[in-house]
Amino acid sequence: MKILDRYILKTFLVPFIATFLIVLFVLVMQVLWQTFENIAGKGISLPFILKFLYYSTLIITPQALPIGVLLSSIMALGTLGENYEFAAAKSAGISLQRLVRPLVYLTLILSGINFLFLNNIYPYAVLKQKNLYLNIKKKQPALALVAGSFNSDLPGFQIKFDEKFDEEGKNGKEVSLLKKVLIYDLTAGKGNQKVITAERGKIISEEGSRYMTFILYDGYYYQEHVKTAKTNLQRKKMAASNATFKEYEFNIDMSSVTGDGDLSKTDHTKNFMMLSLNQLGDTIPDLKASYDEALLLKSKNLYATVVAKDLYKYPDSLKSENIDIDVLENFDLKSxxxxxxxxxxxxxxxxxxxxxxxxxxxxxxxxxxxxDTEYYNRISFSLSCLILFFIGAPLGSIIRKGGFGLPMILAIAIYVTYFFSNTFGKNLAEESTITSFLGSWVSAFIMVPIGIILTRRATKDKGIFNMDAITQPIINFFQKIFSKKEA
Known part of the structure; x- marks a missing residue:
């Protein structure tokens, strides 16, 4: 390896390692902020919490890698331009393409590493993390309850509340405080016959216990007694009871959902993010066949419902010459x-x-x-390192500014655009608005032309925008007008 190549690689790798670790740390802290509050202090041991963060780090790594490549390429090339090393290289007859050639090879290697992560490590990490989190929620069922929506994780009940606050109870018990509680009691198996509302309440659960205790305060309940009613008329005659209460307590048997408390079990394995490319490729044809079969069955049922087979053409010899164009006019009123x-x-x-x-x-x-979208997205996103490099490298050589200031702002703006377009395309594809292939590659279709334009302008030593091409015709126009007036 030549001295110049080693120097260019060193200029790139030093900020790359730093920016990659910083971005990875920030993204992991974001996950930690969202989930650690729910799992910390819930009787979950530290090794399992560390496992959860370890799997989260593996999941986030393919996202942090392109950001690190983008930011370090802007910083490295910007530093070379800021220190007039580009000018020295050009005076020695070394082109920009020759300077960045080792970085292109390195980026290709990073893209390959990103693909291996997405295809092998990412599905494994998602599988382990999702199952670990689900097992933690089974161990502490109160964690599964989310404020603002109906929760059906409790057997025989549906519960909704506006706010939830967790606190440490006495003797190792976990207590969750609730506000504005609405509960549908479905244990009778005959619909929403019992409805309970309360201004506030709390859930008390204890590790190892099969029961979860609800204590509600300042509430109201309504119940229809229809156990013996067999007809609608009988049900209307059956009495209903209702009452207000200051305190109401009941227990829910959670043994059917808590299981044996083994946090290492991996029962949930069929999520599309938990499969490699080969597994996705084997699964998609089966899903397509099942979907096509469902459509065929529904269409046959629809065909039979409208009795379309009774519609047929009469031979010309049987047609009457006096048939009215308005079909109904050929029948009497009763018909x-x-x-x-x-x-x-x-x-x-x-x-x-x-x-x-x-x-x-x-x-x-x-x-x-x-x-389908996950299959194509694995391939397209693995090339994100290469795509973003060909945006960051020419951009850095154009702005000629190193450090964490302006390069950081540009890198964030570019990646947000890339990530937003990728997410937007995936959402459109998931809703069948566009094809899965197009939805997965839409971000590449947007960013690749930008990279080509920036690379051409950097090669020709031009700025990002040629303002003279816009302002000079306007200046010439006014100069002609004023010169005619003076004449």
Missing amino acids: KINILNSATTKTERTLSSIKNNQTSIKYKRKNLNFF
Whole structure:
């Protein structure tokens, strides 16, 4: 390796290692901020908390790597320009392409490492982290309850509350304080027959206990007694009870969801993020076949519902010459009424069938899109290091500014654009607005032309924007006008 190549690589690697570690630390701290509050102090041992953070670090690494490449390429090339080393290299006959050639090879290696991470380590880390978090929530079921939406994790109950505050109770018990509680009691198996509301309440749970205790304060409950009622008329005659209370306490048996408390179990393995490219490639055809089969079955049912097979063409020899163009006018009044009633009934039945099937079909399609989009995104995102390098390197040589100031701002702006376009494309693909391939590559389609333009301008030693090309015609125009007036 030549001295120049070693020097260029050193100029790039020093800020790359620093920026990569900083970005990785910031992203891990973001995950820690979101989840550590829920798992800390809940009777979960420190080794399992460290495992959770370790898996989070592995998941975030493929995201931090492109940011590190982008920021370090701007800083490295900016430092070379700021110290007039570009000018010295050009005076010695060394082009920009020759200077960045070792960095291109290094970026290709980093892209390969990123692909290996996304294809092998990332699915493994997601598998372990998701199962660990689910097992922690089973160990402490109160963790699974989320404020602001209905929670159905408790067997036989649906619960909603506005706010939740966790605190350490006595004798190792965990206490969660709730505000504005709404509970549907479904234990009878006959729908929402019992509704409980309360201004505040608390959940008391203890490790090793099969029961979770609810204590509600200042509330109201309403219950319909329909156990013996078999018809709607009988149900209407059955009495309902309601009352207000200052304090109401009941227990929920959690043995069916808590399991044996083994935090290392990996029961959940079918998420699309937990599969490698080969596994995704094997799974997608099965999902497509299942989706196509569901569509075929629904279409056959719809065909049978509208009795489309009864519609057929008459031979020309059987056609009457006196048939009216308005089809209904060929029938008497009674037949018209029967035809219209039959058409209305079949239309309503068909619309109802379509509406009922719409949710299941949409779910199957979206589930297929998740796997399809993940497959293409693994490939496209692994090239993000290379794409962002060809934006950062020419940008650094143009701005000629090193350090963490301006390069950091530019790097954040560029990556936010890249990441937003990638997320936006994935969301559109998951909703079947665009194809999965296009949704996964839309960010590349946006950023690659920008990289080509910046590379060409940096090679020709031009700025980002040629303001003279815009301002000079305007100046010339006004100069001609004033010169004519003076004449």
